[in-house]
Amino acid sequence: MRTVAVGVARPPFWLAILALTGLALLLRTLGLAAQPLVGDDVWVRETARNFAAFGWPDPTMWNHPRLRDLLVHASLGVLGDGAWGIRAWSVLLGTLSVPAIAVLVRCAGGSAAAALVAALLVATDPLHLDFSRQGINDVYLAFFPVAAVTALLVHRERRHPGWLVLAGLLLGLGLASKWNAVFPVGVAAAVVLVQALRGSASRRERAAELALFLSCLVLLPLAVYVLTYWPWLGRGHDLAELLRFHGAMAFETSTHTGYPGTKQVGFPGEVVGAWRWFVQPSWFVDYVPPPRAAAVPARGFFLSGVANPLAWLATLPAAAWAAARWIRERDRVAGWLLLLFLAAYLPFVLVPRPIWTNSALAVVPYSSALVAWTAVRLHERCRHPVRIWLAVTLVLAAFLWPPAMGISTRPTDAVLRALVSPLALDPSAHRGS
């Protein structure tokens, strides 16, 4: 068995991770307090208050789990009801997703270089950056499941039940953010469980292993998840009613076509079939019309998160190459990264309805890991093209940071219009948003 020495990487690796985390934090906090609140920010704040006080999950996203409400309600109490109170958790978890994916790549057997490039891609991705600076909770999915998978991979090597408990806690928090957390964690858990069962010497050992997995990865996440509904249960509901409520949530989620007053299906580029995410530029543009906030300029305020096309469009070729490596050479790292990417991505692709591009944040860590691993492997064969690709990717990302922070400049607006659509910065295209 190939053993990955998780805790003994050379210090420079951890220093580099620390530096990338610092970069991620800087990008996610720069000018945050002055960035006007978009519609989702305001609704997130109101929903957090309603849920914490009355267990009432409105005015927005009643059909999604409720961890965000509890967290945001707490941060509103500590940091006030402005930008920081609403967005602190997105900033924190968006930042932590950077070291998390690096550690995951290492635990899956990837090189330190691959881990660092993956972390760099996540740290600098403009769409990830955009949603790390908003109250909406999609970026939570770039952390909790990744951290849970990482804990599982550590457990695979160290076999201490504490890692499974940690994985279960993180899975519960991920599920309480959005249900799709279950896919990558579930697939990773299945593989790790099979390995553990195959390594067990007796039926008694297998039974103990199975009991440990079931308690840590089924019962514990379930309990964590249910506890996040404490305010809702405080409306007098029992667990049977919670189950029926989840039936209604599942029905709404499977048929969802937008909340009243938000962008509807068909809005250019943002509400599309998930298969498009990695074959064409993807973006999400929030628009605040002038009268809504004093900080909003006369033409309105645009917050434009454009996924870095040079990283995103490299995903499917990287996946194909990883698949070839896995099949031909039984490359375990390729297998793990591909499996996690597919587990996170395919459920979106298989859903028949269009999906808002912010949901792609749940896939970005794994796609970045695949691309990073592929780039590092290719770098062994042809250094210059890979270095040029990485440099241009970072330069393009830097051009796309200002729009993702709500900063408008002529050059960045020009890049935005060229890359996305002339409609991106046209207020009339955002009516109803």
Added chain:
Amino acid sequence: MIVPSGLVSQASEPPNAPAVRSRLLWAGAVATFAASSLAAAELHGRASRLPFEPPAELRERPVAMTGSAADAFRIWRAAGIHGRRLVVLTGQWSRPRDLRSTPPTPEEVEAARASGELEYVDARSALFAAAQLGIVRSFDVVMPPSALTHRLGEVAGRKELDRGDGSFRLTFHGLERRFSAPRAFAAPPERVLVLVEPTWFVDGAPADPLAWLSAQGVTYDLALLALEDPVAGPEERRTAVAYGEGAGAPFLEAEK
């Protein structure tokens, strides 16, 4: 279980793997925590259902008249009622006023200020407000057959609509609401709140709603007979008053 090759090594148990006993202890501890959490959640929910503590004059028969659903809302709130199922007997179903399209008039704002009540709750929005604040957790709405048919026509295209025989379910953001004709009414298996509105008193609906509810097996800790609702006509209001007086129900003043 089938796992793609290459991911799982065939190695045996590592030497530092915990003993069976240790694994079982961890599993038991985690399972105990999970079971305790679920039990606590169930108890918390049921303990959050707060009944009506009747004043002396309602102890024998918890039935009272009140102005409208808005007054009923204020009574429930002042009494500390929470987390309850509400059975509504009515011939109409109102939607809360959309304050964006129909904002309060200056007179309404002034009246609200004068009464010290800055929230806007009227007979149209009262039941929704009761749900928002957690006073009511689900609705069982019973309508005369013609009113039910009308209501069904209003919501026919809604994706949440779940039709039954003489009834339909229509959740609102997960809030459970069952609408039925009297013949298809299913008595809730717990003590409920009851609200009877004047538009109930038309042909096709049981003329003595409280006796009918009791015959259906409904138990309640407070039944309020509203004397107004948003679409009630003079005849329906007179009938409601006569019914309330005939039932010996006192008029319960809404606390503002």
